[in-house]
Amino acid sequence: MADNIVILTGAGISAESGLGTFRDEGGLWAQHAIEDVATPEGFARNPELVHAFYNARRKQSAQAAPNAAHKALADLEKTHSGNVLIVTQNVDGLHEKAGSQNVLHMHGALAGALCHSCGHRWRAPVDMRPDDRCPACTAPATRPDVVWFGEIPYYMEQISDALTQADLFVSIGTSGEVYPAANFVAEADYHGAHTVELNLEPSSGVSRFAEVHLGPATEIVPAWVQQELLR
The missing domain is CATH 3.40.50.1220 (TPP-binding domain)
Known part of the structure; x- marks a missing residue:
């Protein structure tokens, strides 16, 4: 060996x-354009949509075995x-x-939250919102700790x-x-x-x-x- x-x-x-791939018909990914929910630009345009998308994925993942x-x-x-x-x-x-x-x-991981202002990381709640404040710097700059297209x-x-x-x-x-x-x-x-x-x-x-x-x-x-x- x-x-x-x-x-x-x-x-x-x-x-x-039960967790779909990018190409599954009818799955979460099929309902959204990747550029809207999996890029920094999409998050800047519509953080509410991006948080709702990852909240749904987080719940789905938590229930999966x-x-x-x-x-x-x-x-x-x-x-x-x-x-x-x-x-x-x-x-x-x-x-x-x-x-x-x-x-x-x-x-990255759905279980993580990231402050895009100071870089602090913490365990994500089930539901995240654009106005959630970073526990380290208090900025309303919370995002999922996942790597989006265009990021390293x-x-x-x-x-x-x-x-x-x-x-x-x-x-x-x-x-x-x-x-x-x-x-x-x-x-x-x-x-x-x-x-x-x-x-x-x-x-x-x-x-x-x-x-x-x-x-x-x-x-x-x-x-x-x-x-x-x-x-």
């Missing part, structure tokens, strides 16, 4: 927990004698609910270091279209890692992976984990 495993997860791993794929990754972390790092593009917190501890939320993802230096040391890189439930995460496979491959894609359908970067398994996350992720633990 590989000593250092880096796992990238996207919306596809949480879809079977981790599925077999999340639990399998938590089991891998507990069982593996080496290092397992989950880098997630998701903001839902289901990896932690499943028991994973070594998780980096590169796009969190933990990039730490992620890059992990990719250079990875023996195995696994991408689960991602479209392969959003950078910089879409380039992680190339970085890991350059430094000698074996690369695996686990996805419902081939991503746009599927040709970059040495090994590919397709199917529902709740089926292929536990199967892959069991295979990996037997190595």
Whole structure:
């Protein structure tokens, strides 16, 4: 078994927990333009709309339970004698609910609040409003602590270091279209890692992976984990 495993997860791993991806028809994302609810400019134009959108996502996430794929990754972390790092593009917190501890939320988390005036962070209430005041500086500058399009993802230096040391890189439930995460496979491959894609359908970067398994996350992720633990 590989000593250092880096796992990238996207919306596809949480879809079977009832949390929709960007492309799901009828879901929260389908009801809003991304530029209106997931950009700094959209927040500046209409903070009420953005807060309402993330309040709904926060409630939905709080009610969701981790599925077999999340639990399998938590089991891998507990069982593996080496290092397992989950880098997630998701903001839902289901990896932690499943028991994973070594998780980096590169796009932030619904559970967090951020002051866009002083940078202070705190745990978000279920409902946030534009006039909520920062507990540190008291400015009415509260926003969700999520990374929007056009902003720099969190933990990039730490992620890059992990990719250079990875023996195995696994991408689960991602479209392969959003950078910089879409380039992680190339970085890991350059430094000698074996690369695996686990996805419902081939991503746009599927040709970059040495090994590919397709199917529902709740089926292929536990199967892959069991295979990996037997190595």
